[in-house]
Amino acid sequence: MTPDQSQQALEKRTAAAAALRWVRDGMLLSLGTGSTSAAFITLLGEAVQAGQLRVQGTATSLASENLARQVGIPLVEPRRGLRFDLAVDGADELDAQLRLIKGGGGALLREKLLETASEYFLVIADSTKLVPQLGRFPLPLEVVPFALPWVLDAVEKLGGAPEVRTVKADPNQLYRSDQNNLLVDCYFNAIPDPERLMHQLQNIPGIVEQGLFIGLAKAALIANGADVQVIRPGMAPAPASDFASLP
Ligand SMILES: O=C(CO)[C@H](O)[C@H](O)COP(=O)(O)O
Numbered sequence: 001m002t003p004d005q006s007q008q009a010l011e012k013r014t015a016a017a018a019a020l021r022w023v024r025d026g027m028l029l030s031l032g033t034g035s036t037s038a039a040f041i042t043l044l045g046e047a048v049q050a051g052q053l054r055v056q057g058t059a060t061s062l063a064s065e066n067l068a069r070q071v072g073i074p075l076v077e078p079r080r081g082l083r084f085d086l087a088v089d090g091a092d093e094l095d096a097q098l099r100l101i102k103g104g105g106g107a108l109l110r111e112k113l114l115e116t117a118s119e120y121f122l123v124i125a126d127s128t129k130l131v132p133q134l135g136r137f138p139l140p141l142e143v144v145p146f147a148l149p150w151v152l153d154a155v156e157k158l159g160g161a162p163e164v165r166t167v168k169a170d171p172n173q174l175y176r177s178d179q180n181n182l183l184v185d186c187y188f189n190a191i192p193d194p195e196r197l198m199h200q201l202q203n204i205p206g207i208v209e210q211g212l213f214i215g216l217a218k219a220a221l222i223a224n225g226a227d228v229q230v231i232r233p234g235m236a237p238a239p240a241s242d243f244a245s246l247p
Contacts, residue, residue, distance in 0.1 A: 009035070011126035011223035012090075014237060016040035017220045018228040018240045019088050019124050020047065025054055028076065030114035031068055032062040033107035036124050040088050045071020049199025058082070060114050061107035062088065062178050086246070087118035091125050092137045092211075094220055097233045098123070099194045103140030103211035106165070106177050112209055115216050120246055123220035130222050130231070136189035138163070140211040141184040142177050147206020156206045158197065160186035181208055219247050 001009070023029070023044065031041055034151035041064060049051040049072050055072045059065035068075055076082065087120035089111055102108050102124065115121045137162070143151050148164065154160040161217045165175040175183050189240040191197055194212050201210040219230040221240055228240035238247070 002048065003011055006181055007225075008126045008128060011225070012036040012124075013039045013043075014228060015124040015221045018223070021240075022122070022243075022246045023047075023053060023055060023086065027055050028083075028084040029055055030084040030087035030089070030121075031057045031059045031064050031073070032087070032200075033059075033064045033111060034090040034105040036126070037064060037088065038067055040072055040124060041067050041073065043119040045073050046062045046071050048074075053105045055237075058114060059085070060110040063232070065107075065108075067118060072148070074188060074227060078151035082117065084114060084118040084236065085120065087115045088120040088124060089115065089121070091123050091129055091213075091220075092140075092232075093131050093134050094123060094129055094217070095131060095134055095151060096121050096124065096231060097117055097191050098217040098231065099134060100213040100217060101137050101139055101211050103142070103209075104137065104176060106140070106142075106183050108140055108211045109142050109181075109209040111180060112216075115213065118128035120219075121217045122246070123217045125220060125222055127222060130220075133192065134194055134212075135188045138185035139191070139197075140165075141201065142179070142208045143182045143184050143205040143209075144206045144208060145182050148182055148184070149203060155184065158200055160188045164188050179218050208210055221238055226247065
């Protein structure tokens with residue numbers, strides 16, 4: 001790990017620990033995916049094991065579900081009417097208006113489902129994720145395999161450079177989501193109008209979900225060194241220590 005990567009890992013854990021302070025006994029949680037969420041799930045599991053918290057959760061990926069099981073968080077299956085008190089999840093990029101790019105970990109569909117079904121979606125992230133403009137990170141799409149050629153054409157027409165995701169350890173093997181769909185990472189370099197792009201992508205048949213999350217997150221906890229700032233749309237950033245409960 002380079003010094004930058006270990007600093008980033010520390011910040012992820014700091015943001016996760018800050019989110020844990022706002023989990024209350026009895027809450028039903030949506031558990032995110034990725035390394036920042038894994039830090040949160042681990043800390044939450046420790047609190048559950050220590051008898052400090054009684055919570056239940058549903059995970060946004062099979063990987064997070066396995067981790068939650070390992071650390072002793074009771075899990076709830078999807079069912080009609082299921083709503084979550086709090087969703088905690090990472091992001092690949094976010095701006096000051098809490099527009100997010102998600103799906104770097106391939107879990108965007110379940111993430112969007114559960115975060116839409118949550119009363120409060122709290123993003124946790126290290127300082128590298130907060131950007132002035134979205135788009136440096138390639139925008140992930142979950143795509144039905146049969147639709148792939150047409151989706152690639154449509155993304156190019158929108159000005160993006162699409163790349164079908166492969167498995168890191170074996171670049172000859174296509175990456176599959178938990179739903180067995182393909183992932184396409186779209187390089188736009190800059191996304192000046194995320195709302196417009198989101199609507200354009202939503203109109204392309206075969207895209208099951210796209211990685212722009214707009215209007216979903218209520219707050220973000222951004223760790224910068226040992227400090228944690230709360231970011232909320234239209235409000236000045238404030239230290240997380242100013243808040244005794246969810247901001
Ligand atoms: O969207 C995601 C998974 O689909 C993750 O939240 C995102 O990739 C951030 O991951 P990390 O916490 O490892 O930086």
